Amino acid sequence: xxxxxxINHRFSSxxxxxxxxxxxxxxxxxxKIPESWLRHPFIRNEFILSSAEQIQKxxxxxxxxxxxxxxxxxxxxxxxxxxxxxxxDMTPPKVWDPNKLMTDELKEAIExxxxxxxxxAKRVYESSLQLMGKMLESPTAENxxxxxxxxxxxxxxxxxxxxxxxxxxxxxxxDFYTYTHSVNVGILSIMVSxxxxxxxxxxxxxxxxxxxFLHDIGKTKVPPEIINKPGRLTDDEMFKMRTHxxxxxxxxxxxxxxxxxxxxxxxxxHEREDGTGYPRRLxxxxxxxxxxxxxxxxxxxxxxxxxxxKQGLSPFDALTLMKEQMLNHFEAEIFKSFxxxxxx
Numbered sequence: 001x002x003x004x005x006x007i008n009h010r011f012s013s014x015x016x017x018x019x020x021x022x023x024x025x026x027x028x029x030x031x032k033i034p035e036s037w038l039r040h041p042f043i044r045n046e047f048i049l050s051s052a053e054q055i056q057k058x059x060x061x062x063x064x065x066x067x068x069x070x071x072x073x074x075x076x077x078x079x080x081x082x083x084x085x086x087x088x089d090m091t092p093p094k095v096w097d098p099n100k101l102m103t104d105e106l107k108e109a110i111e112x113x114x115x116x117x118x119x120x121a122k123r124v125y126e127s128s129l130q131l132m133g134k135m136l137e138s139p140t141a142e143n144x145x146x147x148x149x150x151x152x153x154x155x156x157x158x159x160x161x162x163x164x165x166x167x168x169x170x171x172x173x174x175d176f177y178t179y180t181h182s183v184n185v186g187i188l189s190i191m192v193s194x195x196x197x198x199x200x201x202x203x204x205x206x207x208x209x210x211x212x213f214l215h216d217i218g219k220t221k222v223p224p225e226i227i228n229k230p231g232r233l234t235d236d237e238m239f240k241m242r243t244h245x246x247x248x249x250x251x252x253x254x255x256x257x258x259x260x261x262x263x264x265x266x267x268x269x270h271e272r273e274d275g276t277g278y279p280r281r282l283x284x285x286x287x288x289x290x291x292x293x294x295x296x297x298x299x300x301x302x303x304x305x306x307x308x309x310k311q312g313l314s315p316f317d318a319l320t321l322m323k324e325q326m327l328n329h330f331e332a333e334i335f336k337s338f339x340x341x342x343x344x
Contacts, residue, residue: 018068025055025066032067033058106131110153121167125183128154132179132213139220141255148210148257151186155209158190165191169341172301178219178227181301185269186213188297188341195337196293208290210258211265215294218248218266230307242278245270261290269294272329284331292331296338299326315342 017032025031026049033045042057046069049055058066106127109120128150135147158165169191172184189212190205197203219227222244226237233241248266252258268282268291275283277295287295303321306312313321319339327335 018070019065020068022055022059022063022066025049025058027051027055030069031058032069033063106150107153110157117161117164118167121164122171124154124157124164125168125171125187128183128186129179132182135214136179136182136217136220139217139251139255141257144214144217144252144255145257147214148206151209151213152206154186155190155205158187159194159205166344178216181298181305182213182216184301185215185294185297188300188338189265189293191341192293192297192334192338193290195340196289196334204259204261207259207261208265211262211290212294212297214248214252214258214262215266215269215298216244216248217251218244218246220251221247242270245279264288265290265294267291269298271295273331274328276329289331289334292334293338296322296330296335299329300338 028049030048031046033042042054105123109115109123109127112120115123131147131150135143158168165187168187172180172187186209190209193203193205193208193212197205219241222241226233226240229237245267249263252263252266265288267279268287271277271280271282271287271291272295273284273287273292275281282291299322300315300318304312304315304318319342322330322335323339
């Protein structure tokens with residue numbers, strides 16, 4: 001049993017760490033639950049309380065005391081009051097004009113049936129990068145809604161124009177920026193979904209497309225110095241990075257613009273077939289097929305990307321590596337369909 005005395009002894013050297021009773025919890029506090037996440041109803045052990053329902057869950061689960069990090073909380077713990085911020089200290093989210101978020105170039109290129117396929121693929125790709133870059137700069141509900149419309153048009157083009165899609169597959173950039181990676185994974189995932197679900201009309205490809213393109217939206221909640229670090233992450237940095245699937249799920253849930261299908265992709269794209277993934281260490285049948293598709297595309301794009309500390313692999317070498325050393329991460333049949341994309 002974890003007692004109040006044990007918790008105080010463990011954290012007595014850190015002034016920012018305090019313990020309070022569960023009944024004193026308030027929305028805005030950053031809590032640290034002193035048990036494995038497998039033994040409580042939350043996905044993480046540390047998070048900012050965002051609702052009264054979360055507080056009630058902590059109480060119902062039997063926690064008499066909870067650890068609070070005052071430095072990370074949105075509250076003044078000493079007085080148990082919200083910290084007030086003047087307007088000048090608050091940076092409002094940037095809401096893009098819908099006409100500027102989704103450029104005319106993207107809409108015109110998608111709808112142009114006479115443009116040469118290779119040129120069309122290039123213009124669509126470059127315009128998609130602009131769309132994702134702007135959306136990730138400020139992932140408000142309105143920006144997500146407009147982005148979803150642009151993604152839907154791109155999905156339709158991929159479904160109806162295999163030749164243009166083929167060019168898209170081979171012009172993807174290998175610079176590992178979040179918006180570039182998002183577009184690459186979106187294109188790859190829609191193409192493999194088209195192959196896997198071609199004989200079924202039970203899948204909303206627009207929702208899948210939104211989920212695949214927005215799969216890393218949670219990285220907007222990860223400190224930029226971690227996202228942009230020119231080297232390998234420390235264990236602590238990796239822990240923070242691994243919160244992004246859940247963060248992304250919460251962003252989409254609060255925006256209320258995408259379906260559960262999309263949120264499944266965002267939440268599960270780092271789960272692995274053998275149970276070694278995150279955030280919930282799901283395995284095999286516990287992972288939705290959409291999550292499995294996102295996983296394969298995500299890994300492929302990551303290992304073909306150029307980093308400051310490593311050279312990206314060629315598509316052939318990447319697929320070889322995935323087959324010989326990582327096959328236990330994927331569902332075999334989905335991986336076969338993925339490989340087929342590069343054998344045409």
